[in-house]
Amino acid sequence: MPPDHAPARRVTTRRVRTRQRLLDAALEVFAEEGFGRSTVEQVCERAGFTRGAFYSNFTSLDELFLAMWERRSARMLDDLRAALDGMPEAAPEEALRAALTAIPVDEAWYRVTAEFTAHALRNPSLRRVMVAREQAIQDTVLPIVIRALGRAGRRVPDEAALGQALVAVHDGTSTQVLMEPGNATALHRREALFRHVLDSYSAPVGGTGDEPGEVEEEAR
Amino acid sequence: MPPDHAPARRVTTRRVRTRQRLLDAALEVFAEEGFGRSTVEQVCERAGFTRGAFYSNFTSLDELFLAMWERRSARMLDDLRAALDGMPEAAPEEALRAALTAIPVDEAWYRVTAEFTAHALRNPSLRRVMVAREQAIQDTVLPIVIRALGRAGRRVPDEAALGQALVAVHDGTSTQVLMEPGNATALHRREALFRHVLDSYSAPVGGTGDEPGEVEEEAR
DNA sequence: CAAGTTCGATACATGAACGTATCCGATGCG
DNA sequence: CGCATCGGATACGTTCATGTATCGAACTTG
Numbered sequence: 014m015p016p017d018h019a020p021a022r023r024v025t026t027r028r029v030r031t032r033q034r035l036l037d038a039a040l041e042v043f044a045e046e047g048f049g050r051s052t053v054e055q056v057c058e059r060a061g062f063t064r065g066a067f068y069s070n071f072t073s074l075d076e077l078f079l080a081m082w083e084r085r086s087a088r089m090l091d092d093l094r095a096a097l098d099g100m101p102e103a104a105p106e107e108a109l110r111a112a113l114t115a116i117p118v119d120e121a122w123y124r125v126t127a128e129f130t131a132h133a134l135r136n137p138s139l140r141r142v143m144v145a146r147e148q149a150i151q152d153t154v155l156p157i158v159i160r161a162l163g164r165a166g167r168r169v170p171d172e173a174a175l176g177q178a179l180v181a182v183h184d185g186t187s188t189q190v191l192m193e194p195g196n197a198t199a200l201h202r203r204e205a206l207f208r209h210v211l212d213s214y215s216a217p218v219g220g221t222g223d224e225p226g227e228v229e230e231e232a233r
Numbered sequence: 234m235p236p237d238h239a240p241a242r243r244v245t246t247r248r249v250r251t252r253q254r255l256l257d258a259a260l261e262v263f264a265e266e267g268f269g270r271s272t273v274e275q276v277c278e279r280a281g282f283t284r285g286a287f288y289s290n291f292t293s294l295d296e297l298f299l300a301m302w303e304r305r306s307a308r309m310l311d312d313l314r315a316a317l318d319g320m321p322e323a324a325p326e327e328a329l330r331a332a333l334t335a336i337p338v339d340e341a342w343y344r345v346t347a348e349f350t351a352h353a354l355r356n357p358s359l360r361r362v363m364v365a366r367e368q369a370i371q372d373t374v375l376p377i378v379i380r381a382l383g384r385a386g387r388r389v390p391d392e393a394a395l396g397q398a399l400v401a402v403h404d405g406t407s408t409q410v411l412m413e414p415g416n417a418t419a420l421h422r423r424e425a426l427f428r429h430v431l432d433s434y435s436a437p438v439g440g441t442g443d444e445p446g447e448v449e450e451e452a453r
Numbered sequence: 454c455a456a457g458t459t460c461g462a463t464a465c466a467t468g469a470a471c472g473t474a475t476c477c478g479a480t481g482c483g
Numbered sequence: 484c485g486c487a488t489c490g491g492a493t494a495c496g497t498t499c500a501t502g503t504a505t506c507g508a509a510c511t512t513g
Contacts, residue, residue: 025480025481025489025490026480027479027480027489027490027491028489028490031490031491044355045355046355047269047351047352047355048269049267049268049269049270050269052469052470052471053470053471053472054469054470054471062491062492063491063492063493064470064471064472064491064492065490065491065492065493066490066491066492067491068471068472068473068491069489069490069491070490070491123354124351124354124355127347127350127351127354128351130347130351130408131267131344131347131348131350131351132267133412134340134343134344134347134408134411134412135264135265135266135267135344140412140413143412144412144413147409147412174422174425177406177409177419177422177426178422178426178429180405180409181402181405181406181408181409181423181426182401182402182405183405184404184405184408185400185401185402185403185404185405185406186397186401186405188350188354188401188404189367189397189400189401191354192353192354192360192363192364192367193360193364199397202394202397202398203401205394206397206398206401206430209398209429209430209433209434210426210429210430210433212433213429213430213432213433214429245459245460245510245511247459247460247461247509247510248459248460251460251461272499272500272501273500273501273502274499274500274501282461282462283461283462283463284461284462284500284501284502285460285461285462285463286460286461286462287461288461288501288502288503289459289460289461290460290461
């Protein structure tokens, strides 16, 4: 129902295409230069435009940064979802490996994410965006992980805690892996850590009833 | 033995003091504005100098950033060491809690670290600096952690793996905690995750001989 | 206490990025 | 096919950060 109060913007084909080209260019430039050191002109040049195009589509670099990050972030979630849906009957071990190879391909993306994290730590509204995204990731990943664990005969007592742990491990180890490119050990240890976390936050169902050092439900 | 080839710089008292004031100011400014958005003038103003002082002591903002980060980073390591040395006979549980409260006090520092991480991901020589620091942290912390675990009757089969896991968990959870300030749950989950990692990467010595789901030594 | 050196302040020239106002080709519509 | 609007290009003026070159006060040294 948009017979509008505002002038009823027609969204031209051209417009959406230039927006996308600008967003793509932004990812590249921010990854190379860093967000803080990037300029409007650099982004436009990379996209094959002049600054006129930019100011016609966005009002600030911050706005572009946010839009780009959210778009790319959503796509990453889609990829992850696809990778996990592809193996609905896999064992946790396999699913984990599949998920981990589906994700950390794009170094540029992780650079930009690190940049975005730093930026968000100084900006309450961006912080909320990041928190929301973390929640979205958990909502997507957790059910699948939990189902996989279930097939392996394990139950997760505190799902939210597992979700937070997985995200933390993912972020922390991603950085490590990127800091030493071509270090296979770091990659393997990353996988191992994930396995340990999955183990620690789940317990065998119908077994002896207790394992040593397992999770007790947390106080809220 | 420095009867020098270079003009034999006398290091005046004044000089070191202004250097320090500049470094302190840099931490604050970078934390507030972000490194990329910070200017030489902002730092100098905060320190109570003009740009002349800066250019007399450093050649670029990058140089200042690196110097500041290394200094602060070293101090952080000292704090950590002190906190852990303070309780040479503590149980792992206690020591963990002590270490965790000794560290994550300074939000500004973590902002700057995030900034530095992002920066280092684009800069090979900074990457090496970060990797070296991670190594230093492990060299400092691991022996203490391992001794504490030992007193609790636990042995660590793969020490390097534990070190990497601890750092990853620290980094990953720090971000989470800072993203939602005043969220006690995140803090508790952080602690819990540390406990689980300590458990997963160690095994009781002289016990039954095997626990389920423990670490096997890793391939190199 | 005089002479020299050091270090930060001041002044200046330069260049870069910004945002706006305007123009003109392209695109969609009748 | 002609017209109206849209969207990006161009051309400003302005602000701001940079780096250098010079100056002068404070401290060191003999």
